[in-house]
Amino acid sequence: MLIEMGRAARAAFRQIAKAESSLKNEALRALAALLERDSGEILAANSRDLDAARNSGMSDALVDRLTLNEKRIQGLSSDLRKLADLPDPVGERFDATVLSNGLKLCRQRVPLGVLGVIYEARPNVTIDVSGLVIKTGNAVLLRGGKETLHSNAVLAGLAQQALAQSGLPPETVQFIGDPDRKRVLELLGLHEYVDVIVPRGGEGLHRFCRENSRIPVITGGIGICHIFLDASADIDRALPVIHNAKTQRPSVCNALDTVLVHRALAAEALPRIVECLAPAGVSFRADASALPFLARGDSGALPDGIEPAGPDDFDTEWMSLVLGLKVVEGIDAAIEHTNAHSMGHSDSILTEDEKNASRWLKEVDSSAVYVNASTRFTDGGQFGLGAEVAISTQRLHARGPMGLRELTTYKWVAEGNYHIRD
Amino acid sequence: MLIEMGRAARAAFRQIAKAESSLKNEALRALAALLERDSGEILAANSRDLDAARNSGMSDALVDRLTLNEKRIQGLSSDLRKLADLPDPVGERFDATVLSNGLKLCRQRVPLGVLGVIYEARPNVTIDVSGLVIKTGNAVLLRGGKETLHSNAVLAGLAQQALAQSGLPPETVQFIGDPDRKRVLELLGLHEYVDVIVPRGGEGLHRFCRENSRIPVITGGIGICHIFLDASADIDRALPVIHNAKTQRPSVCNALDTVLVHRALAAEALPRIVECLAPAGVSFRADASALPFLARGDSGALPDGIEPAGPDDFDTEWMSLVLGLKVVEGIDAAIEHTNAHSMGHSDSILTEDEKNASRWLKEVDSSAVYVNASTRFTDGGQFGLGAEVAISTQRLHARGPMGLRELTTYKWVAEGNYHIRD
Secondary structure: OHHHHHHHHHHHHHHHHOOOHHHHHHHHHHHHHHHHHOHHHHHHHHHHHHHHHHHOOOOHHHHHHHOOOHHHHHHHHHHHHHHHHOOOOOOOEEEEEEOOOOOEEEEEEEEOOEEEEEEOOOHHHHHHHHHHHHHOOOEEEEEOOHHHHHHHHHHHHHHHHHHHHOOOOHHHEEEOOOOOOHHHHHHHOOOOOOOEEEEEOOHHHHHHHHHHOOOOEOOEOOOOEEEEEOOOOOHHHHHHHHHHHHHOOOOOOOOEEEEEEEHHHHHHHHHHHHHHHHHHOOEEEEOOOOHHHHOOOOOOOOOOOEEEOOOOHHHOOOOOOEEEEEEEOOHHHHHHHHHHHOOOOEEEEEOOOHHHHHHHHHHOOOOEEEEEEOHHHOOOOOOOOOOOOEEEOOOOOOOEEEOOHHHEEEEEEEEEEEEOOO | OHHHHHHHHHHHHHHHOOOOHHHHHHHHHHHHHHHHHOHHHHHHHHHHHHHHHHHOOOOHHHHHHHOOOHHHHHHHHHHHHHHHHOOOOOOOEEEEEEOOOOOEEEEEEEEOOEEEEEEOOOHHHHHHHHHHHHHOOOEEEEEOOHHHHHHHHHHHHHHHHHHHHOOOOHHHEEEOOOOOOHHHHHHHOOOOOOOEEEEEOOHHHHHHHHHHOOOOEOOEOOOOEEEEEOOOOOHHHHHHHHHHHHHOOOOOOOOEEEEEEEHHHHHHHHHHHHHHHHHHOOEEEEOOOOHHHOOOOOOOOOOOOEEEOOOOHHHOOOOOOEEEEEEEOOHHHHHHHHHHHOOOOEEEEEOOOHHHHHHHHHHOOOOEEEEEEOHHHOOOOOOOOOOOOEEEOOOOOOOEEEOOHHHEEEEEEEEEEEEOOO
16 A cells, blocks of 8 residues: 555656656645635544544643644644745756856756655655655655644645646555554565655654665654853853753753753852752753752752752653753863764854854764854754754754755756767 | 664764764775775785676676776775865855844755665775765765675775774774675664665666665666657767667666657657667567568568567566667657666667757656767766765655765754743
């Protein structure tokens, strides 16, 4: 069954890959309108998913992710219309040159191909990804979580309607409706038809894809993010950055997990970090190097909310209001700790020292490296990409936020005058 | 054992990734000098490989690939010196912008990581790849064919010497000396240490890598290349292009495999193609559509060197002086045949019709698409990239000739003034 969907996706890709931008944008606007028109049907399907989820004892946080309502549907429509207004990267030519023999050569952006996107209980991803794929002339096989089966079936059906209305092949967007996990394995083996797998979910899903896929996998969306508070940093200005990185949205991948504090600043900075963040509900895991600066003078006891870090704590993506604290001897130790424990997502130095700033930017090997800024900026919208399909933490093809351009590849275009090679 | 090599490669990568260009170029020049100094030792090791190869009954063509001599060693040294003179892509900044909140943002090229290169009986690849990897600040685990074991051990040893002489970590280049095929499987599982697998060899090797790797694989180097002779083409000028594409070097991946001839031109062009290429030793596999134009008038018999195409012939990379011939009704059929049978390498249209040229460039979905030129140009050297590690025919990361820049990735660099996200 999946092989038929793969074949249809490849055929649809051949069509939409060469479609004019105006047609693709028309499909996006049509989808926006269909979401609004059929919001009742969408919400009814979503209710069925929500009922099943609550009956199965799903956590409130997951139920929230699964929930659609009029406002969220409006948001999806509005995002699709904004997407339609963005420039189309397909067709852009770059690196143009004329070789000494007169052959005209350039690279030209073309759609990436057929994507396999595997995600969990977030029905908004169905529309977000469908929109990005239509905009960039790609095709997609969507494999959403079984918790969102009814919502996704309706949403993907609307995407197909919008495509058909605009004269584009509906099979550009296909939804794998069979919840059997075997279908995921089957998808990962469709290398003849699928060009790239994008898992969006936890580490287990990423590992499963990597271990079982015969198709390149773009892994990402998991971050153990660091801020290094250098000796020269302005503590007064640093504290709001640490506060922002940790607390503004603690459940996302670019939220802060560990603060490394230069020893020269530790006595002043560590208590102030605790004082600044504890009222927001943050609790702390302190390395042995940090404990002496945090324990109460007399008793040596730790205040509430601070505990000694366990062996795996600096390799944990907290996704919650927990923050690791460690004292380091300087920039070398800070870079070494970061490269050893970061997942290659987002890491920042707070410093007034240009040399250390420049070493951090050069030597920390992450998708996004920062000087004097919160790690929370790593995001397609924040970076001005207009949209984002995922945040890559692997090295091939794309790193960090993947926007429209990262959903393209290129071909070499050569124009000659009956040129032959000597 | 391989896991130790992987760990060492990752550690070496961290060092060489931040090395100055001058140091890396010094290592390249040192390696060039060492090859010249130790050519005797290299040739002695190569003799041992050649003896074993001849005793095992290896074909002359393969023995030739395996052979080193003074001239070829000189060529390797000279290529290394040229490589040292090329600009270093690492550190280049692009897409620089200042966000509305004042955060300065750009992308910066950084080395790609640790490569696993799996190749066959070509000792020159050991030096070519070592040079490219050193130049771009990457590291590599080299897995050459067992036929070249002695040659490769000496060559990789010299690369390590050159690195050490220049103060760079010798483990930047490591050679897997154990010929057991299990080591290949082990290499394909080292996803914690290796970022990308580059197989250089036949389709079997590529398939093996794709099916067994937990690391992204860049496949390529296999081409079923087409030329479409459109109705408007100038036959006199087209024949030398077809001749060049087929015969200039028939054993390589950008050599021509199939000519598609527009029906309007078939009666004149097909006999002339045969007449032009047969003297170079080319034989032909003609589709049923082409046979009537090639059979002798009276008897309907086919001339020597022409036979009816078998069912798989248009899906065969000939690598030899065989050429497929087929008549098509026009540009639509030509594009359809090409997209169905090409491996996505190099495909060319010969035409005077701008509209058809433009449709070919847009709709043929290959790494390199040509108008009025031989397919033989798809090559890092010809395209002015200075060097080439492989020719990619997959879609992720790089397509077509992969030069220095394609051995890099990028990171996002953001510089702020204690910026926080709203």
